[in-house]
Amino acid sequence: MDYGGEDELVLILSELIYYTLTSGRGFTPARRTMIPIIDMHCDTIFKIYELRRQGQDVRLRSNNLHLDLLRMKEAGYMAQCFALFTYMPYTQDRGVDPFEYAKTLSDTMDRELEANADLIRPALSAGDIVRNYREGFLSAIKTIEEGAVYKGSPELVQFFYDHGVRKSTLTWNFENELAFPNRAVRDPETGEYHVFPETERGLKKAGQDVVQLMEELGMLIDVSHLGDAGILEILDIVGPHTPVIASHSNARAVAGHPRNLTDQMLREIAEHGGLTGINFCAAFLTEDGKGVSRINDMVRHARYIYNVAGIDAIGLGTDFDGIDDQLELNGAGEMQKLADALSVAGFTIGEIEKIFWRNALRVYEEVLVER
DSSP: OOOSTTOHHHHHHHHHHHHHSOOOSSOOTTOOSOOOEEEOOBOHHHHHHHHHHTTOOOOSSSOSSSOOHHHHHHHTEEEEEEEEEOOHHHHHHHTOOHHHHHHHHHHHHHHHHHHTTTTEEEOSSHHHHHHHHHTTOEEEEEEEEOGGGGTTOHHHHHHHHHTTEEEEESOSSSOOSSBOOSEEEEOTTTOOEEEEOOOSOOBOHHHHHHHHHHHHHTOEEEOTTOOHHHHHHHHHHSOTTOOEEBTTOOBTTTSOOTTSBOHHHHHHHHHTTOOEEEOOOHHHHOTTOTTEEOHHHHHHHHHHHHHHHOGGGEEEOOOBTSOOSEESSOSGGGTHHHHHHHHHTTOOHHHHHIIIIIHHHHHHHHHSOOO
């Protein structure tokens, strides 16, 4: 769908945004209303589940984590991607099957959505997001982070798709049946791990099969956490017009962590019509952040990606509840601070809207088809 000119979807959303949202607090003069938000990655469901296992009564509606539904609503969110993050050392230590663990997280998320049906609805397509927004509801998009949950089986990809998953990475930070992440090498003297780009090993045969199935199903391919070789391989094997995203990665030229993307990757993702979500993790924002995540560094990455790949290649991938840093932008309720900072840095309202929601919605419209 073309999102320019007289497109009906843009007209509907523009009317909703500019005439029904309440005015915000502390906004710059150039912006009179909150800008809607589509965040492509958080680990809140994983965090809620694990805290409950420890006996804490933590709920999605309201909590002391980075993100809850009440703060999302107040901050003007449109949609949130909730990762079913499977941390393999946990499952291995407990003797839990990774597929079963991810299924449990999926069930946990479903129960939270049912308990909060007055605020949020599941979304399987861009059309669902728009309908939910028109009717005053947030949207929840279910995603997978760690392809080990598929155990090398395309049938399990189909299972999760049938249970509402619409985006998936192939790896986290460990090799699995599908592919290789960047290399983590342990220093024998200090015990610390140092990460290096994986430029040789990419997808395994099962990974190639899973990518093909995801493309056929309309499940968004997420290359965050994949090694360099695997990212470039995916961009080579999918169709030239198949959007691929890096849901929560930044620019390696600005901060040299291997989890960030090279200029080549940024450009090729843009050429496919995909986008990169700005990650709020301090180590991915600056090389001397010392655990402090700052808004100006987010703006620096956005500006750099803009210059390298264009404004249409930038989104948001906060990594809320998956990072332990000291956050200047402290959770979902403060997201409009980033809009203010982008405005002060010279981004136009239209450009900020693309970063905050338009680019992601365009990609969802192209990939997440209604069936």
